[in-house]
Amino acid sequence: MALLEIKKYPEKVLKQKTAPVIDINSSIQSLIDDMIETMYAAKGVGLAANQVGISKRLCVIDISAADEGIPLIVLINPDIIEKKGFVEEEEGCLSIPDYRAKVKRAKDVVVRALDRKGKPIEIAGGDLLARALQHEIDHLEGMLFVDRLSPIKREFFKKKFKKAMGNK
Numbered sequence: 264m265a266l267l268e269i270k271k272y273p274e275k276v277l278k279q280k281t282a283p284v285i286d287i288n289s290s291i292q293s294l295i296d297d298m299i300e301t302m303y304a305a306k307g308v309g310l311a312a313n314q315v316g317i318s319k320r321l322c323v324i325d326i327s328a329a330d331e332g333i334p335l336i337v338l339i340n341p342d343i344i345e346k347k348g349f350v351e352e353e354e355g356c357l358s359i360p361d362y363r364a365k366v367k368r369a370k371d372v373v374v375r376a377l378d379r380k381g382k383p384i385e386i387a388g389g390d391l392l393a394r395a396l397q398h399e400i401d402h403l404e405g406m407l408f409v410d411r412l413s414p415i416k417r418e419f420f421k422k423k424f425k426k427a428m429g430n431k
Contacts, residue, residue: 267301267315272359280405281320287381307357309395311402322399341376354408
């Protein structure tokens with residue numbers, strides 16, 4: 264297993280829609296293991312393949328620090344098939360370090376995907392799990408959480424980002 268480099272905003276791969284995984288082979292299994300190790304090392308609760316520069320429809324999620332009843336989740340080719348309710352909570356992202364903002368998302372979701380063995384699964388989640396599922400699937404669509412902010416908040420983020428980059 265190896266730690267992968269987490270791509271940071273504004274790298275292009277983060278804004279591109281990912282390609283479906285066609286063959287769940289040994290290289291995909293290695294990528295999954297490396298993504299899990301990278302997510303844990305970065306102290307994240309989720310990681311999408313394009314965040315490590317691989318444009319594949321694959322993500323890993325582990326919210327067990329907040330909810331021990333939910334084990335590590337590996338999703339291949341996930342799609343949200345149902346959304347209910349709305350809630351606004353603060354979010355952050357490993358690809359946008361040191362920035363958090365409140366994002367409005369569905370309170371409950373149902374996701375259909377394949378597990379790492381290629382078996383079809385359906386996951387229903389609320390609260391933090393619903394948020395993590397939506398956040399990671401957004402990544403696979405080429406969308407960052409800052410893209411869900413109001414235009415004013417998004418402009419504030421861009422100004423803050425440019426200022427921070429100027430200081431490096």
